[in-house]
Amino acid sequence: MDAFTVYAFYKFVSLEDYESLRKPLSEKCLNAGIVGTILLASEGINGTIAGSAEGIEAVLAYLREDPRLEDLSGKVSYTEDCPFNRMKVHLKKEIVTLGVPWVKPTERVGEYVKPKDWNALIADPDVVLIDTRNDYEVKLGTFKGAINPKTQSFRELPDYVEKHLDPVRHKKVAMCCTGGIRCEKSTSYLLEMGFENVYHLEGGILKYLEDVPEEESTWEGECFVFDKRVSVDHALQKGKHAMCFACQHPLDPSDLASPKYEEGVACPYCQDTIEPERRARFAERQKQIVLQRERFAHARP
8 A cells, every 4th residue: 555645736826925924834844744845936846755644634724724725626646665755845936937927827828728628629730739848847748749849847838839820820728737836827928928729738737637538538648746656657656667866867667777777876968967076976975875774675584
C-alpha cells in the first residue's frame, strides 16, 4: 500500500494580501506533517504537497476557510516514497512565470474542456494542439498529434506563439500542460493576442490520466512531475524515469545504461560540459551516499 498521498493544486484568484498568508500556511503544513512546495502571489496559489491523507485534508480545510479559496480543488496521486525533502512556502511575482504582466487569468481564460471530452476536441482537424510544457517534459510523453514548441522555459512560449501561430489562420487552438496552470495562463495570453476559439484541458494531463481509461487514451508515454518521482505512468504510479543530480534532466532507461551516466555525478546530457570542480564535489557527495547505504544495510537485522 502506498504510504504517501500527493496533492497538486492551483487557483488563479486575487490575493493582494498573499505575503501575510505565508507564515500561518507554513506553520499549518508543518504541524500537519506535510512536505512539498507552495507558491503564493497576488494572482493566486500553486502547490504540490505530500503526506498522510489526514494531513493533506487538514491543510486543504485550512486553505478553504478563506472564502477566496473555498472551491480549491486538485489532483490526487499516491507513492511509496516521500517525493519531497521538506516544506517550502515561497512568495512570487507569478505562480507560474510567463513574464507578461498584462495577462490576467483571474479575468479571462480559454474554454475549459473536461477530460472525457478532450479526445473529441483534439480529433477535430481544425484544432491545433499545443503542449505548453518544456521540451524535456514533452519528450517523456504527450498527446498523439500534439505540437512541441521546444521551449526551455514557460517564458519562451509567447515568442513561440508570435512566430508560429496566427489568429487568422489558426481558428481553433487547444493547449495542455501537467496540472492545468500553464495552459490556463497561456490561453489567457492567446485571447489577449486576438485568438478567438481557445481551449484548455481542465485539470491538466494528470486529471486526464486519472479520468480516462488507458484503452481510450490518446496519451503516449509518461508524464513528468516536479518531485522525486520524476514521472508517472497512465495509472499515476511512479514511472521509469530518474533525474540527473547535476543538470536536473530526466533520464530514461537508455540514459541510465549509457557509459556517460554516473549516478549522482553526471549524465549523457551534461557529462561533456560539467566543470571539474562540480564533478569532484558531486562525486564526493555520491561516495558518502553509497557509504551511508552500506552502513544502513549492515545495521539492519
